Amino acid sequence: MNMAIEKMQKFNLITFYNNQDAVMEQLQDFQQVELFSASQFNKQANAFFSQMQEHPEADKIEDQIGNVTWARDFLTPYVEKPSMIQALRKPLRHYTLRQLSEHAHTFDWKNIYSDLRKQDKRLRAIEQEKQDLSLQEDELNKWQYFDEHPAVLATFKETIGVLGTVPNTEINQLKKEMGKEQLQNAYLEIIHQSSTTSYLLLLFLRENQEEVQTTLSDAGFQEYEYPYEDKPAEALRQVKEKLHQLVEEERSIKARLKAQKNNYKDLGLVAEYLDSLFVRVHSNQYLLQSEYTMDLSGWVPARQTEELDRQIRQVVGKDYFLEFAEVKEEEYSNTPVLLKNHKLIKPFEALVEMYSLPQYWEIDPTPFMMPFYALAFGLMVADFGYGLLLFVASALAKYFLHFKEGMKQNINMFQICAVPTMMWGLVYGNIFGKQFSFQLLSTDSDITEILVMSMIFGFIQIMFGLGLKFYLLWRRESEKLKALLQAGSWMLFLVSAAMIAAGMLLVPETNLQSVGIACLIISLVLVVIGGSLDGNTIIGKIGSSLYSVMDITNYLSDLISYTRLMALGVAGGSIGAAFNLILSYLPTPAKFTIGIVLFIVLHGLNIFLSYLSAYVHGIRLQYLEFFNKFYTGGGRAFKPFKSNESYVQVVSEQKQQQGEE
Structure with missing residues (x-):
């Protein structure tokens, strides 16, 4: 297995x-x-x-799903929902298919759906009526000070009366024209004036109609046909009253919709039941x-x-x-x-799934990746206070709040990563950017040692990845030679490089460097031979051999990539120390007032950036430097x-x- x-x-x-x-x-x-x-x-x-054949109920069930989904979507804007914290405080409710079925058959969702359709239709009609009445209100607002019924203008025998508008730019010229001797019996009154338009009442003798109309036409006059039965002020009052009634009706409908919180929840149960039913009837295809x-x-x-x-x-x-x-x-x-893993390893399965699931014949990389990722995460944050805060926050969140399984596993992962964060914080002697009196390694004076430690960490993980590749190839009867020449050769190469470095820097008086050089040459020969195994022709084997040697640069760049463990850990500690230094300059009274706020804000920012960097770069190291040594992926969930x-x-x-x- x-x-x-x-x-x-x-x-x-x-x-x-x-x-x-x-x-x-x-x-x-x-x-x-x-x-x-x-x-x-x-x-x-x-x-x-x-x-x-297709299940005879498939179309009917799909229509019902559409109806219930519409009903829930319609209620969504109106039903009051708990805040995120309130929702998380409530225990998750679990249902069986039988419970969902019983609920769907006892809950009268069809009548509720029908009623909601009517409410929706009425709300749409109210919205249209409100728009129409608003236009009428806007129109009447401009004529409300004409304190007569406009119909009276049509009853004059010797005089013509009209209502209309002209642009404000023409009003003075129009007054001037209307004041001329041949039109001296004409009357002009401005009923209302907006920023661009003047609303007028005009009275003039019928015998002057032709001259007046010419003058009005030149001024851009637009006659207004009054469509209401009552006076403008009375018509405006009636329009406002209708608007008020519609607003009250709309408020009443929305209040009833808001009160359907239980129906909203019950519709969700019905929707889940119908969805499960549709999955069953859709399985006829199999x-x-x-x-x-x-x-x-x-x-x-x-x-x-x-x-x-x-x-x-x-x-x-x-x-x-x-x-x-x-x-x-x-x-x-x-x-x-x-995948199946121990409860301490399971939270890290999501990281593997983000990359790609293993194929069925492969091994699950999760248990092998988990300790390296957690240690690397802690090394990149490396602050005891930050780790303790994450551990406690994760524990409190799981105790007081209720999460779905996926989110719960993510919280578990960060809580596990908090442990090596505290461990490395003790090694570096850091707590919220402040250094302990004792330090195994100092981020100020032991940069070289931390850099070497990061490289050694990378060396171990890469060797471990090659070891897994060796195992996967060796367990296949036809791949044992590849295991020796394509995995074993690179393991020998890395060990030889480590021997040369140790011979040059640690024990220069021994023959370790010479032995390392000899082993390095042997490993490169084996690399070339191993590369030729991938070629099908003579030319292909030569090309594969030469190409395999080029992987030397890849392995060196992989090792260098692990220096980010040192860089991020030192950077986070230095930023935290810089914040503390800034706060130390505050006067004593300020330290216990605004200083506390600044401490929380500044370190909160550093915590966020440190964890984000550790999360992202930790994943990068696993995907690019570790997985490519042994892992194919591409499995189907x-x-x-x-x-x-x-x-x-x-x-x-x-x-x-x-x-x-």
Whole structure:
């Protein structure tokens, strides 16, 4: 069995067709199988079975999902939601498929959906009416001081009365024209004036109509047709009253929507149930059927085979045939990968998944990466106070708050990394940028020693990666020579380089340097030979050999990359010390007032930057300097046949019973 990767088996189940719904629901509740087309398990099955047709309820269920989703989305802006902290303080609620089904069949969500549609339609109508009334209000505001009904203007016999507008730039000229002798009986009154337009009442004799209209036309006059029955002021009052009524109605509707907090939550449960139901009916694409039976296949972890048999027997009795098959080597590339690690290592699986899951035939790099990543993380922060703060904050967060599994594992990872951070903080003698009286290594005077230590750390991890490569190649019967020449040769090269450095710097009076040079030459010869194994032709073998020698620069650059462990650790400590120095210049009263605030803010900034740098550069070292020595990746994640958990956490009945116990 592959290290830290669940061993998988294929299974094939044949049972009566009328058991389909019960079996699929049981498998979905089990949450430990991944389905694939049953025709892939046994090619001869096509002689007895045919592809199952689309489930007749699929379209109906999809429409229902759309309706429930719309209802939740519609309520989202109105329903008051708890703050992030309030939400995290509440324990996570877990539901089984049976509980979701019972809720969906007892909760009258269809009537709620219908009512919400009506409310939505009314709100849209209110919004349109408000816009129309707002335009009317704006229009009437300009004529409200005309204290007569405009219809009276049409009753004059000898006189013509009109309402209209002219640009402000023309008003003075219009007054001047209207004041001429031939128009001396005309009357002009400005009812309202905005920044650009004047709103006018004009009265003039019918016998002067032609002259007046020419004058008005020259001034850009636009006649206004009054559309209301009442006087402008009264019409304005009525419009405002209607607007007020609409606002009150809208407020009342939104208040009722805001009060539907429980319905919002219950709709989420219904949506989860329908989503799980759609997953089940959509699984018909994997199933085969005959006149009386159905055939389905999938992947299951080997340790769950007996439990799978029990789950099937629980719903169909003895009316089934269940067969298991080992995974063949040619099927490795398509076999799903499910990692399994100790609880201290599991939080680091997310880092591997960010890069790529291992292929089924590989080893899981998580347990090998975890100690190096944690130590490197601590070395790049290297402050006892920062590490203690992270450890305590993580512990308090897990104790008082309730996180989903993914976030909880991330918090666990940072809490684990806090331990080596405190350890290296003690080595450097740093606590919140202040140095202890005792120090194993000083970031001020022992820079060279810290640099050498970082390089040694990198040397060990690279050698470890090559050791894993040697192991992976050696365990294949046909790859043992490659293990010696492509992994062993580089291990000898690095050891030889270390011997030469030690002979030059530590024990120059010995023959260690000469021995190292001889071993280095032998390793390079082996590297060239090992490189030729990848070529298929003479020219290809020569090219591969020369190219393999160029990896010398890669290994040297890999070692140099580990100097960032020293650089970031020293930089973070120096920045923290600089902040403390700045605060030391404050007067004594200020140190205990604004000084405390500055201490928290400045060190908070340094903590954030230190942890961010350690997180990112720690990942970089694993991906580029460690993984490329032995790790291929490209595996496919195990996707269990279960609910998508878009709204709530769904657990199997067995797990819920275990939790209750």
